[in-house]
Amino acid sequence: MRRATIADVAREAGVAASTASVVFSGKTPVSTSTRTKVLAAAEQLGYTGPDPRAASLRRGRSGIVGVVMGDRVRTAFRDPVTTVMLDGLAEGMAEHGAGLLLLRDDSAGGEPSIRTAPADAFVLVGCSTGLRASVDAIRGRDIPIVVIEGDAGPGIPQILLDNRDAQAEIARHVRALGHRDVALATLPVSTGGQPGWIDAATAVSIAVTHDRLLGARDVFPAAAAYAAARSSIDEGYAAAVAILSADGPRPTAILAQSDLLAAGVIRAVQDAGLAVPDDVSVTGFDGVWVDGVAPLTLTTMVQPAAAKGRAAGAAVAAMLAGDAAASIRLTSEFRSGNTTGPMRPPATPVASSSA
């Protein structure tokens, strides 16, 4: 026995299906007697309202905004920057009243992706170059797309952060302190990427990583860079271990591309018997609070994470309303802490063993 449909309800109530429909949608005046009849019939048949799938096909709207987060859905919640941004996005979408559908990029077999999700619009977060293919694929439809910190191609509004400038600013701070031997601990270079040194042959497909790398290199063109597998304290630790055990002179400063990475870097430096900032200065990026740094205060760039989300929400709402949305560029702010200090040459060179 099938579920009751609106047609069943209409038949039971002795009215047309279209009439029963408006009783539920309320889009047209209905006489009290008809409404009562329809509601009674629905009650009796156990009909609890229109099927959302059919309704969204007919209306062309699902009330869903897809949020595509690289391969990070499972770990996104561990990243404070992402959660704050999502919070802002939810706030920005509240007016339009759309729900957020969390999607991941890889779409490897998994059901929902940017190509298959019934969303009215998409917000891409830190979109990798790999996403470009999917974006092109759905560009045929007229679905609004907004990108947060990434480039999804011409005509797609972007919510940008001044990643390059901001990273350059904090790098200049470090240089002004006298540091010359500087290493970089970067975010992942690609979706699901492996940790490792970044060389000329490394393809950096994640925009944030790319831009912050450029900013650091604007100031320290020769700085060696080690990419973490993701933004976490543990990965920051691992990156710093690699950096400190590399050949050549030990760096006197390490610039991390996120506060989480920086927290790990600090621990690794300390575990190596070195002091922060006396032996090694460390900087972060994001301006979130990270456990395990105390009693130090991280020198970092504070980014407007919630504002990013709100701006994206506003842009989506505008496009859904038929208006054009322009790209927006938000800026970060330098925050001085006590994890950076004047350069002091290494007392003892660290000999690396090529065991």
Added chain:
Amino acid sequence: MRRATIADVAREAGVAASTASVVFSGKTPVSTSTRTKVLAAAEQLGYTGPDPRAASLRRGRSGIVGVVMGDRVRTAFRDPVTTVMLDGLAEGMAEHGAGLLLLRDDSAGGEPSIRTAPADAFVLVGCSTGLRASVDAIRGRDIPIVVIEGDAGPGIPQILLDNRDAQAEIARHVRALGHRDVALATLPVSTGGQPGWIDAATAVSIAVTHDRLLGARDVFPAAAAYAAARSSIDEGYAAAVAILSADGPRPTAILAQSDLLAAGVIRAVQDAGLAVPDDVSVTGFDGVWVDGVAPLTLTTMVQPAAAKGRAAGAAVAAMLAGDAAASIRLTSEFRSGNTTGPMRPPATPVASSSA
């Protein structure tokens, strides 16, 4: 000019619509020549694949799991317990490959709610009694529902925490330390609830709040309870201010229903010129790390937040596969910190001014 549909593609390619459909779904073998023709036609017409809305109507599945979070979507990300739980849920759903649709309960005018969202299943988080109506409404359809820490009625599997027992356990710890004048700082009593004292007339419609309240009263039947507007440090502060300025003897211990609340309580106690735990012992609940407590370590109950999410994901997957899912009860673990200590009678009674 309309968007191209699969019918247009089929016509252009000179094949039947069903054949073109199969080319995209891959559910049936297709000759290379037809596939090429269809793909070429699609390319030319700018057809980028089946419309997800139509596909989900036809197949009866949308690949979406709705997560209903009280009225908390906008603030859910600020609550560490919730984000950890969502992380576990995303992990639990990964196998099934469904996307998570974040929904809020209030459904006041806003488009997507449990009644209107095209989801294959729903996970209710901390569901208030108000949600029961919506649950009953969609029970008519055969959509799987799982409830995390709440009761959505008979036949709906629950992922339960031992809230009452756990709260009683930590309360006994406090009583064993000699405390008799104890006050409670509770989570909200209802969705969008106002802060204030809980008396016999107060309807506590949120299950978590209710159960933890019962647990505390099992040990301290007469303890006064002040409900916060939400789980946050600021609200915990406000609750403690209210508690400390109330008539009667100052409590020597305050039991908070969350670690965030406890952090605020501690600050308020200290701002009142009192010491934790010497003058006032404070306990939390959740076992998450909270900023601002250091150098103290909270005495609290550690709940398996991620496990809750994973269990819910597994239950949903099972029900979607047609199997029955049973309710699961997870347990919390006592963690001793240094925010509780032996009772010491108040040195100076706090006189309340009824100005």
Added chain:
DNA sequence: TTGTATGCGTTATCAG
């Protein structure tokens, strides 16, 4: 392997 026919459950539209 391909084509034919038939709904999936709704809701705009427009005439009465």
Added chain:
DNA sequence: CTGATAACGCATACAA
């Protein structure tokens, strides 16, 4: 205010 009609765009059973 109500009813008939016509899509919305697709995927499956079955026959050829």
